[in-house]
Amino acid sequence: MTFQETWEKQPMRKPRIEKxxxxxxxxxxxxxxxxGAKVIEEITGQxxxxxxxxxxxxxxxxxxxxxxGLKVTLRGKKAEEFLKxxxxxxxxxxxxxxxxxxxxxxxxxxxxxxxxxFPGQKYEPDVGIYGMDVCVTFEKPGYRVKRRKAKKNNLPExxxxxxxxxxxxxxxxxxxxxxxxx
Numbered sequence: 001m002t003f004q005e006t007w008e009k010q011p012m013r014k015p016r017i018e019k020x021x022x023x024x025x026x027x028x029x030x031x032x033x034x035x036g037a038k039v040i041e042e043i044t045g046q047x048x049x050x051x052x053x054x055x056x057x058x059x060x061x062x063x064x065x066x067x068x069g070l071k072v073t074l075r076g077k078k079a080e081e082f083l084k085x086x087x088x089x090x091x092x093x094x095x096x097x098x099x100x101x102x103x104x105x106x107x108x109x110x111x112x113x114x115x116x117x118f119p120g121q122k123y124e125p126d127v128g129i130y131g132m133d134v135c136v137t138f139e140k141p142g143y144r145v146k147r148r149k150a151k152k153n154n155l156p157e158x159x160x161x162x163x164x165x166x167x168x169x170x171x172x173x174x175x176x177x178x179x180x181x182x
Contacts, residue, residue: 003168008037011141015106015161015169016168020079023051024132025069027060033067034129035166039115039130040070044082046073080173086110086134087176089117098179099167106138138166 006016022044026036033050040048051069053062062068074082089112090097102108113131116123123129138161145153167178 003165004172006018013140013159015138015140015165016019017079017083018075018137018143020074020082022072022074022082022132022139023069024048024071024127025051025128025132027062027068029067033070035127036070036130039127040132041049043076043085043115043121044072044074046072046074083134083136083174085118086112087117087174088119089115091176092117096179097170098181099163100181102163102166102178104163106161106163106169107136108166108170109133109135138169 022040024036024040026033037048037050048070048172049072050067051071053064053066053068056062056064081158095110097108097110101110109132111133112118115121115130115132140159140161142159143155146155170176171178
């Protein structure tokens with residue numbers, strides 16, 4: 001029985017996208033961080049949060065707790081719409097998604113080297129080029145049991161998302177080819 005047949009018979013076993021996290025490391029605060037925030041807000045439609053440096057690095061002029069990056073977390077329909085555009089940008093940059101990018105729980109990450117690969121984005125010399133990392137987290141219906149405040153409980157192994165289920169979900173819903181490990 002294929003995954004799709006199983007998901008039709010048992011809808012509680014079908015994985016779904018819990019969240020998509022977009023990280024953009026700018027490396028410095030100031031104008032570059034502000035323009036990066038505009039770029040990421042334009043692409044995602046959501047205001048980014050600044051990330052702070054964890055340690056001082058004098059060679060790069062970075063001090064501890066200095067804002068040097070941005071991140072956005074998308075959920076629901078926004079996450080799926082962003083992923084469609086992100087996979088278009090990923091393919092446009094000539095990259096492929098490998099099965100080793102997925103962890104044992106089906107979560108995966110990939111990088112987009114240039115924000116201008118997104119549909120509708122144009123190169124502007126005063127803005128420059130920004131790259132970003134996209135992290136996708138999966139879950140199944142019923143994961144609330146793991147996170148709720150009262151009567152919290154662990155999920156059994158059979159109900160957690162597996163690597164091959166996530167790969168199949170990405171292939172079916174987004175039409176992305178995942179190259180198997182050699």
